[in-house]
Amino acid sequence: MNPRRKKRLTWVLVLVVGVSIAIGLMLYAMSYSINLFYTPSDFEQVEEGKQPPQVGQRMRIGGMVVEGSVDRDPETLEVSFKVTDTGPEVTILYQGILPDLFREGQGIVAQGELIAPRTLKASEVLAKHDEEYMPPELAEKMKGIKHVNPNQPAEQGETP
Amino acid sequence: MWRWLHPYAKPEATYRLVDKLLPWFAGLTLISLLVGMVWGLAFAPADYQQGDSYRIIYIHVPAAIFSMGAYFGMAICGAIALIWQIKTAEWALPAIAPVGAAMTAIALFTGAIWGKPMWGTWWVWDARLTSELILLFLYIGVMALYAAFDDARTGAKAASILAIVGVVNLPIIHYSVEWWNTLHQGATITKFERPSIATSMLWPLLISLLGFMLLTATLVLMRYKNQLLKHELNRPWAQAELALDSRESAEETR
Numbered sequence: 115m116n117p118r119r120k121k122r123l124t125w126v127l128v129l130v131v132g133v134s135i136a137i138g139l140m141l142y143a144m145s146y147s148i149n150l151f152y153t154p155s156d157f158e159q160v161e162e163g164k165q166p167p168q169v170g171q172r173m174r175i176g177g178m179v180v181e182g183s184v185d186r187d188p189e190t191l192e193v194s195f196k197v198t199d200t201g202p203e204v205t206i207l208y209q210g211i212l213p214d215l216f217r218e219g220q221g222i223v224a225q226g227e228l229i230a231p232r233t234l235k236a237s238e239v240l241a242k243h244d245e246e247y248m249p250p251e252l253a254e255k256m257k258g259i260k261h262v263n264p265n266q267p268a269e270q271g272e273t274p
Numbered sequence: 275m276w277r278w279l280h281p282y283a284k285p286e287a288t289y290r291l292v293d294k295l296l297p298w299f300a301g302l303t304l305i306s307l308l309v310g311m312v313w314g315l316a317f318a319p320a321d322y323q324q325g326d327s328y329r330i331i332y333i334h335v336p337a338a339i340f341s342m343g344a345y346f347g348m349a350i351c352g353a354i355a356l357i358w359q360i361k362t363a364e365w366a367l368p369a370i371a372p373v374g375a376a377m378t379a380i381a382l383f384t385g386a387i388w389g390k391p392m393w394g395t396w397w398v399w400d401a402r403l404t405s406e407l408i409l410l411f412l413y414i415g416v417m418a419l420y421a422a423f424d425d426a427r428t429g430a431k432a433a434s435i436l437a438i439v440g441v442v443n444l445p446i447i448h449y450s451v452e453w454w455n456t457l458h459q460g461a462t463i464t465k466f467e468r469p470s471i472a473t474s475m476l477w478p479l480l481i482s483l484l485g486f487m488l489l490t491a492t493l494v495l496m497r498y499k500n501q502l503l504k505h506e507l508n509r510p511w512a513q514a515e516l517a518l519d520s521r522e523s524a525e526e527t528r
Contacts, residue, residue, distance in 0.1 A: 137446075145453070215394075240393045
């Protein structure tokens with residue numbers, strides 16, 4: 115390789131490495147803001163230099179819906195449930211239609227206002243699904259569970 | 275070692291190669307895309323949670339992967355154009371950019387129409403979705419910069435630099451779902467462990483991936499062929515090529 119090309123190659127490499135480091139540091143510094151949601155553990159083990167969620171704060175919380183915690187008002191669309199990860203349980207209050215994928219044991223992301231240290235009044239509930247795809251028969255065999263949609267009466271059993 | 279590559283700095287040799295490859299790519303694209311789409315969209319089993327809605331994976335994932343693949347290819351062409359200053363590498367940028375941008379747009383669009391029924395929203399500003407949107411802007415930036423100078427070679431140089439710098443975004447897109455909390459789920463097949471998708475669903479996905487790869491390549495080759503002709507319009511070989519083409523089409527219509 116002749117020296118002029120070598121010099122240009124060096125420049126290109128320096129450019130890529132330099133930009134990578136700059137962007138890397140920037141993203142690392144902003145990582146707490148880039149996260150889409152707080153997890154329930156963020157309420158307890160707050161890392162140094164980071165603020166725990168405050169009452170009155172608008173925020174998103176993401177976690178698994180605790181089995182058996184979904185409590186519906188039979189008269190209205192009001193619903194309350196608890197989410198958790200490995201940390202404490204956080205109660206979500208919501209009024210509205212839940213997404214089709216909303217199930218107990220399923221991940222969700224709720225956006226709203228923290229009205230008590232462990233209670234979020236949600237204005238939006240989104241379902242998070244995992245990266246696993248399989249036919250229903252295989253899911254039953256492997257996981258031993260039929261995924262029952264709490265949005266539908268239990269007799270119907272199988273989800274579409 | 276690289277001696278076999280040397281002839282392709284010459285537009286005519288590159289044109290001959292592309293011309294030879296194109297029918298193969300086009301034919302294989304048609305077959306694999308047809309098999310992948312029909313198998314995936316009509317015959318693969320429904321998902322245990324998402325039902326039939328998950329089928330959009332057969333378009334969404336291949337488009338997303340090759341939006342990134344095309345970008346990487348474009349950046350490599352940009353690096354070759356900058357370091358070795360080969361014209362044929364410069365012309366690859368405007369050939370690749372619109373195809374890659376289209377793939378990115380397809381990935382974003384199918385993602386949105388998948389997100390609405392499953393997540394409950396068309397769009398969230400999570401790291402995966404945002405970084406993929408930035409990829410679209412990078413493509414548009416490369417196209418705009420390439421065309422922004424009176425001197426085409428200056429434009430090519432500027433676009434090459436942007437293309438190379440933008441490569442930093444590719445690992446960010448890929449690892450965004452691991453580095454940060456996102457609504458988007460983790461990787462299903464682009465990881466070192468076993469794919470987290472049943473075999474009966476994986477096969478059509480792999481064929482769709484092949485189909486989209488070949489589709490991207492075919493479209494790029496078609497555009498690249500035009501770029502070569504356009505830049506070499508006044509050269510005898512291009513004139514001969516065009517004369518041959520018009521004679522053939524005249525005979526066909528006769």
